[in-house]
Amino acid sequence: MIGIGSGLRRALIGLPFAWLLLFFLLPLAIVAAISFAESADRIPPFSLTWTLANYCTLAQGCLRVYLSSLGLAAMATLLCLLIGYPVAFAIARAPGVWRQLLLFLVMLPFWTSFLIRVYAWIAILQPSGLVNRLLLAIGVIETPLPLLYNGFSVTLGLVYSYLPFMILPLYGSLSRLDESLVEAAADLGARPRRVFRDVILPLSLPGVAAGCLLVFIPAVGEFVIPDLLGGPGTLMIGKMLWQEFFDNVDWPAAAAIAMALVAVLTLPLLIAQRFLEREGAA
Amino acid sequence: MSARRGGAFRIFALLFGFAFLYLPIALLVVYSFNFSRLVTVWGGFSTRWYAALLDNEKYRDAAFTSLEIAVMAASIALVLGTCAGFAMNRFGRFRGRLLFGFMLMAPLVVPEVILGLSLLLLFVAAQGLFGWPASRGIVTVTIAHATFTACFVAVLVRAQLAGFDRALEEAALDLGARPLTVLWRITLPGISPALVSGWLLAFTLSLDDLVVASFVSGPSATTLPMAVYSSVRIGVTPEVNALATVFLAIVFTIVTLAGWLMARQERRRLGAGI
Numbered sequence: 001m002i003g004i005g006s007g008l009r010r011a012l013i014g015l016p017f018a019w020l021l022l023f024f025l026l027p028l029a030i031v032a033a034i035s036f037a038e039s040a041d042r043i044p045p046f047s048l049t050w051t052l053a054n055y056c057t058l059a060q061g062c063l064r065v066y067l068s069s070l071g072l073a074a075m076a077t078l079l080c081l082l083i084g085y086p087v088a089f090a091i092a093r094a095p096g097v098w099r100q101l102l103l104f105l106v107m108l109p110f111w112t113s114f115l116i117r118v119y120a121w122i123a124i125l126q127p128s129g130l131v132n133r134l135l136l137a138i139g140v141i142e143t144p145l146p147l148l149y150n151g152f153s154v155t156l157g158l159v160y161s162y163l164p165f166m167i168l169p170l171y172g173s174l175s176r177l178d179e180s181l182v183e184a185a186a187d188l189g190a191r192p193r194r195v196f197r198d199v200i201l202p203l204s205l206p207g208v209a210a211g212c213l214l215v216f217i218p219a220v221g222e223f224v225i226p227d228l229l230g231g232p233g234t235l236m237i238g239k240m241l242w243q244e245f246f247d248n249v250d251w252p253a254a255a256a257i258a259m260a261l262v263a264v265l266t267l268p269l270l271i272a273q274r275f276l277e278r279e280g281a282a
Numbered sequence: 283m284s285a286r287r288g289g290a291f292r293i294f295a296l297l298f299g300f301a302f303l304y305l306p307i308a309l310l311v312v313y314s315f316n317f318s319r320l321v322t323v324w325g326g327f328s329t330r331w332y333a334a335l336l337d338n339e340k341y342r343d344a345a346f347t348s349l350e351i352a353v354m355a356a357s358i359a360l361v362l363g364t365c366a367g368f369a370m371n372r373f374g375r376f377r378g379r380l381l382f383g384f385m386l387m388a389p390l391v392v393p394e395v396i397l398g399l400s401l402l403l404l405f406v407a408a409q410g411l412f413g414w415p416a417s418r419g420i421v422t423v424t425i426a427h428a429t430f431t432a433c434f435v436a437v438l439v440r441a442q443l444a445g446f447d448r449a450l451e452e453a454a455l456d457l458g459a460r461p462l463t464v465l466w467r468i469t470l471p472g473i474s475p476a477l478v479s480g481w482l483l484a485f486t487l488s489l490d491d492l493v494v495a496s497f498v499s500g501p502s503a504t505t506l507p508m509a510v511y512s513s514v515r516i517g518v519t520p521e522v523n524a525l526a527t528v529f530l531a532i533v534f535t536i537v538t539l540a541g542w543l544m545a546r547q548e549r550r551r552l553g554a555g556i
Binding site for chain 2: 008009011012013015016017019020021023024025026027028030031034044083084086087089090091093094100102104105106108109111112113114115116117119120121122123124126128130160163164167192213214217218220221222223224228238241242245246251254255258261262265269270272273276277
């Protein structure tokens with residue numbers, strides 16, 4: 001390798017590698033081990049056994065929660081794509097000076113508090129909130145709409161919080177798109193709709209895939225949004241894990257929930273790595 | 283004909299997208315200046331919630347705890363992430379690269395509850411086996427934050443290295459500079475925008491984290507998001523709006539300043555290079 005001695009090279013790889021092995025991979029292995037343990041009345045609150053009881057309980061009671069989490073995350077991903085694609089497209093076509101500024105504005109909310117941004121929606125959606133008061137004032141509705149603590153508010157919160165993660169990779173692949181292909185298609189007589197469907201959309205698919213995975217994977221296990229904006233009917237896995245751990249102090253059950261979540265997300269994670277690797281290489 | 287329609291559509295898309303992203307934040311800020319205790323009813327302009335905020339010791343202590351953790355975590359993450367970015371960009375193939383790449387990518391997207399729970403169980407196991415960490419608090423939260431924010435730093439460093447002109451390094455080597463000198467005098471200054479934004483990103487991510495900190499912290503350390511979360515759970519209060527506004531103002535200022543500085547440096551570099 002040019003410029004870098006082998007000792008330095010070993011240090012540059014070794015340090016982060018060892019750190020991640022110790023603080024990312026090893027902890028996951030411990031979670032796996034404790035998911036087979038038994039909850040016990042001691043400190044720490046479990047005793048190591050090899051029981052499948054936690055997974056049995058999970059399979060019996062929590063399948064619905066997994067499905068509803070996957071459903072809400074999928075819905076939010078789709079909506080992010082529908083809102084994010086036109087925005088990313090418009091930014092990619094904006095004049096050079098504007099482009100940097102618009103991208104910066106997309107990123108800015110990501111730098112600010114997640115908790116605060118979710119919290120902001122409570123005041124907007126609650127029965128005496130701004131949306132309901134506005135609708136009541138114009139006379140569209142006579143009683144406040146139930147906008148908060150249901151699937152609607154959770155989906156909205158997910159879309160709102162994860163939208164920048166969709167826009168950025170979409171922008172990445174749309175801005176790399178070779179303009180001459182679009183012009184060639186137009187010169188050959190394709191209408192704008194056809195140019196979009198047959199040229200732009202297929203070429204932006206890697207960005208679509210990367211964006212969808214960046215939204216979907218964290219959204220499935222989200223805790224803050226279902227906790228603050230969700231109700232009894234919209235339990236999500238992340239919140240269930242939190243409740244098992246903090247409210248019921250059942251660590252093995254929480255570990256089993258985490259392992260099942262990891263299992264569900266492993267395939268999307270591996271696909272995400274391939275796409276991000278490719279994006280990073282380009 | 284279609285060009286104009288396309289232009290109108292793009293402007294509409296931008297307006298809609300940005301209104302969606304910024305209106306809730308704007309409302310939050312407006313209502314922090316509300317006199318009324320009710321966050322949704324306007325009762326006249328007032329700064330009383332900011333005064334109440336200054337007197338609130340819970341928030342003040344939590345803010346200092348959070349700052350301390352964020353500075354340490356961001357600094358560790360900068361070192362780890364820079365090393366990792368170099369490893370991924372410069373060392374084509376090495377043993378374990380696939381695993382390394384996976385461990386660098388996964389914390390970016392893996393749900394925070396999993397990161398939090400797994401690190402807590404690690405700390406508990408380590409305490410049982412080695413007696414360390416004796417108690418959970420600032421140190422454990424710092425380690426946890428450094429771990430996942432390092433992966434964000436690595437992404438930025440790697441991207442900047444990909445656009446870095448290797449000829450400069452080779453020239454320095456040809457002129458007899460030692461590899462370490464080249465790294466220190468040529469490469470690191472060259473990727474400084476990524477280092478600055480990486481540190482800032484790690485810092486704000488740490489400052490912002492609720493879930494991981496809730497798992498790995500102990501009674502001795504309450505971070506700002508943990509304090510805010512415990513008030514928000516009880517209900518919406520204007521004091522939280524005021525706190526949010528202060529937080530937003532600080533973050534917006536720092537990020538805007540950093541963005542402006544980096545854009546200026548980029549322009550200078552391009553101007554000087556060509």
